[in-house]
Amino acid sequence: MNERELIKRLDEQDHAFLRRYEQYLEQVMTSAEQLLEKSYTMQQIVGMPFYATGQLGRLLAGYSQDVLATGQAHAAILVQDLHRRFASVKLSQSWQPWFLRDIHLAGPLGIDPETFWLDPTAALTALEARENMLAGDVEGQLWQEVRKIMLQHLQNGSRKETIAAMSNLAKVNVRRAELITTTESTYVYNRGRLAGFHDADVDYLRFSATLDNRTSAQCRSRHGLVLRMGSAELSANIPPLHGRCRSVLSPLFSKYQPEYITPSSTDWSKVAPLPKGWKVAA
Structure with missing residues (x-):
């Protein structure tokens, strides 16, 4: 499978999840409308537990596993391409890049939850926990809105206004699902790439943003910067850095591309801070 086919597969995974989410949302709305047929008091409605079947958590977990695998496959293609392009490079046994001699980069991360993506089994476990938490938040908020409409x-x-309110709630949640898909896809896909790069012994990473009129200050200020795989800076700079983030981390081999690893490209001191309340978490 080539790079274009992988990108197409990623888009297909996004669309497939959105279709399943809309089906899930229809079930929630149908259940809510059925509740309207029953005679509940305000106290009973307020005390109702939120609608939670675990279905959304399973949908998100399955989607994440697919996207993680796509990221790993894409990493393999990128690494193979670099090896092919630089196959004829002859390095002196005494060769040592200046940045290993003259600059002290942050030390490697220790055993930490944020390094989960280095181990495929741990990655899947962490992703499942993350998606279950996200599903709980989404379902909880959705049910709060349903209860508000019922009150x-x-x-x-x-009844006419109530059904209209339910319909509008469904539309709002579809738009929210689109944002979740964009953000989660970037999150999981980049971690899949990182797992693939780690397995292939990639030693450096380069931040690559999509530069246009929608590029955020966070991504624009990081574009082209380089950091070492496993460095302390890595966990705080893995996309997504904000909602609808389109940035990625690309592989660099110091033995092939030392010209990219300079004092200016490894200086992360001037990057724009993350949006208020945004945390890059594993």
Whole structure:
């Protein structure tokens, strides 16, 4: 499978998840409308537990596993391409790049949850926990909105307005799902790439942003910067750095491309801070 086919597969995975999410949302809305047929008091509605079947968690976990595998496959293609391009490079046995002699980079990370992506089994376990937490947040907020609509229905008794409110809630949640898909896809895909790069002994990474009028200050300020695989800076600079982030980390081999690893390209002191409340977490 080539790079273009992998990107196409990533898009297909996104669309497939959105279709499944819409089906899940239809089930939630149908269940909510069925509740309208029953006579509940305000106290009963307020005390209802939120709608949670585990279905959304399973959908997100399955989606993450697919995207992680795509990221790993893409990493393999990128690494193979670098080896092929530089196959004729002859290095002196005494050769040592200046940056290993003259600059002290941050030490490697120790055993830490943020390095989970280095081990495929640990990665899947961590991703499942992450997606279950996200699913719980989404379902909890969705059910709060459903209860709010049901309480309003009790107050004014208009079924037509209630159904319209349910329909609008579904549309809002589809848009939210699109944002979740974009952000989660970037998150998991980049970690799949990192796992692939680690397995292939890639020693450096280069931050690559999509530069256009939508590029954020966070990504623009990091574009082209280089960091060592396993360095302390890595965990705080793995995309996504904000909602709808399109940036990626690309592989560099110091033995092939030392010209990319310079004092200016390894200086992360001037990058724009992450958005308020945003945390790059494993």
